[in-house]
Amino acid sequence: MNAAISYFDEKHPVASRLESLNRWVAETAALTQPDSIHWCDGSEEENAALLRLMQDDGTLLPLNPDTHPDSWLYRSDPSDVARVEHLTFVCSRDRDDAGPNNHWMSPAEGHRRMDALFAGCMRGRTLYVIPYCMGPIDSPLARCGVEITDSPYVVANMRLMTRMGASALARIEKEGVFVKGLHSTGELDPDRRFIMHFPEELSIKSYGSGYGGNALLGKKCHALRIASWQARQEGWLAEHMLIVGIENPRGEIHYIAAAFPSACGKTNLAMLIPPESYRQAGWKVWTVGDDICWMRPGEDGRLYAINPEAGFFGVAPGTSEKSNPNALATIGHDTIFTNVAVTADNQPWWEGLEAGQPSKDWQGRDFDPANGPAAHPNSRFTVSARQCPSYSARAEDPQGVPISAIVFGGRRASLVPLVFEARDWTHGVLVGASMGSETTAAATGDVGVMRRDPMAMKPFCGYNFADYFAHWLSFDRPGAKLPKVFHVNWFRKGEDGRFLWPGFGENLRVLEWMIERVEGRAGAVELPVGLLPENGELRLQGLDLADGSAEALFDFDLAGWKAEFEQVGAYLQEYGSRMPPILLSEANEILKTLR
Numbered sequence: 001m002n003a004a005i006s007y008f009d010e011k012h013p014v015a016s017r018l019e020s021l022n023r024w025v026a027e028t029a030a031l032t033q034p035d036s037i038h039w040c041d042g043s044e045e046e047n048a049a050l051l052r053l054m055q056d057d058g059t060l061l062p063l064n065p066d067t068h069p070d071s072w073l074y075r076s077d078p079s080d081v082a083r084v085e086h087l088t089f090v091c092s093r094d095r096d097d098a099g100p101n102n103h104w105m106s107p108a109e110g111h112r113r114m115d116a117l118f119a120g121c122m123r124g125r126t127l128y129v130i131p132y133c134m135g136p137i138d139s140p141l142a143r144c145g146v147e148i149t150d151s152p153y154v155v156a157n158m159r160l161m162t163r164m165g166a167s168a169l170a171r172i173e174k175e176g177v178f179v180k181g182l183h184s185t186g187e188l189d190p191d192r193r194f195i196m197h198f199p200e201e202l203s204i205k206s207y208g209s210g211y212g213g214n215a216l217l218g219k220k221c222h223a224l225r226i227a228s229w230q231a232r233q234e235g236w237l238a239e240h241m242l243i244v245g246i247e248n249p250r251g252e253i254h255y256i257a258a259a260f261p262s263a264c265g266k267t268n269l270a271m272l273i274p275p276e277s278y279r280q281a282g283w284k285v286w287t288v289g290d291d292i293c294w295m296r297p298g299e300d301g302r303l304y305a306i307n308p309e310a311g312f313f314g315v316a317p318g319t320s321e322k323s324n325p326n327a328l329a330t331i332g333h334d335t336i337f338t339n340v341a342v343t344a345d346n347q348p349w350w351e352g353l354e355a356g357q358p359s360k361d362w363q364g365r366d367f368d369p370a371n372g373p374a375a376h377p378n379s380r381f382t383v384s385a386r387q388c389p390s391y392s393a394r395a396e397d398p399q400g401v402p403i404s405a406i407v408f409g410g411r412r413a414s415l416v417p418l419v420f421e422a423r424d425w426t427h428g429v430l431v432g433a434s435m436g437s438e439t440t441a442a443a444t445g446d447v448g449v450m451r452r453d454p455m456a457m458k459p460f461c462g463y464n465f466a467d468y469f470a471h472w473l474s475f476d477r478p479g480a481k482l483p484k485v486f487h488v489n490w491f492r493k494g495e496d497g498r499f500l501w502p503g504f505g506e507n508l509r510v511l512e513w514m515i516e517r518v519e520g521r522a523g524a525v526e527l528p529v530g531l532l533p534e535n536g537e538l539r540l541q542g543l544d545l546a547d548g549s550a551e552a553l554f555d556f557d558l559a560g561w562k563a564e565f566e567q568v569g570a571y572l573q574e575y576g577s578r579m580p581p582i583l584l585s586e587a588n589e590i591l592k593t594l595r
């Protein structure tokens, strides 16, 4: 301890009035041995100085200032381009609290391993202290954390993704509670890389990666894994969901929260542009968040949601004037691009962008198709949400927005129809719990493999899924006015292997049906798996679907569903006696009907 305190001298002044924070920074400095300590205040000057530093040492490459002012390219280590689920652990005291859905290590072993990696790792580097707030600074739903990192790239990204600096520190000093996140890029050696969570201590230790979800600790580590644990204790939900407001021609706005796995279109849905005929009729879409949603019951019994983030860390490939013009407008300036390609005139480029040609690939090599795609499939942009043309004024509302509908969805080439509605909350929880999806490039490993991904939280739930489902079920109580629950599948394919549904802006047609259901105006047909739109209730006018697609999108394959529910039943059984019996019996009932 005494050695640690020596870090606070004239060169490293004590920067907080909160003793527990100062002590933690001092202890961390004693362990990691940085050359200097910098407490981030979140100011423009600080950001400018950091960007200059990274430009000078080649960490950030400036992009074309005429087309992309104040924007930067960051090329990561080629081995460090995605989340690493196999190296991500929940270190709870009791192994069963982490559950079969998480890798587990005891807290003592977790700390021992991590502290061995952190010992002396910041020699020659600066230790940055980043106080941040997840959610609007004055929101009772928001929660704070402090990330210590040796990566200026992480500081610059956290500044875009969270409310970071002096105002967050003031809230932390008032509350006295914060999530402690310790991060070092270490040697970027995949064999010396771990992301560990200590939910009972509200702390995170992450070593050996500079990539988004592994290194920006406010995001998946805090706002999902630790927050889901906190949310269970405190009676709220921390979810991997976008939040979007849909304004109808009468000027009424319904807010929808939707859970899709990483790289399955959350950003696109959150920023959707209505089809021409809808636009003319007066429909508008407002973006509240594109990745994470914290919600809790309000006094009127409805669920109220905030987006804990302040920016977007979106997938670049596939983003175009056609697929997501709002995203393109958002990233026109003051954006950090990670692992994209560049054109000859130094504009960022990725597959799916209509304009331009790649000149250098994501690793800085002359572009050669033999080396694979020009931009890494998980290349990203980081940008402040305030730059989004469709950013909702309610996104900064400290009380959050009331949620009318919850949507679950995965990438399923077959079986699952375009949309169906759950019969009630319990069935809705089962619909979420039985979600399946094909894996994407957002995590290291095979792409396109079908796996169970309940509520799109498989990589992010900080505790036992059985307890998580029980927590979800507990919201159905007297006085609750819960949202309706739906399931969508934008990714069903026809026999020719092509997508049956055009997606993107046209998805508003499906959201319109949901809103009509919420308002009690649209009909539905009941099948064993849920409620489908009555014939003609899903508005398809003006949509150029291939012959037979409209039917194929809702084609009901009885044998396929039986097999699906047999799998779902077996999956839920894996959680043993902690699985809520009502969920098992709900799944069983459906299977019986299918048989």
Ligand code: SAT
Pocket (backbone or CB within 6 Å): 082, 083, 211, 212, 213, 214, 219, 220, 262, 263, 313, 442, 443
């Ligand atoms: O890398 S992140 O976890 O931040 C993005 C994602 O995979 O959803």
Ligand code: MN
Pocket (backbone or CB within 6 Å): 240, 261, 262, 263, 291
């Ligand atoms: Mn995500």
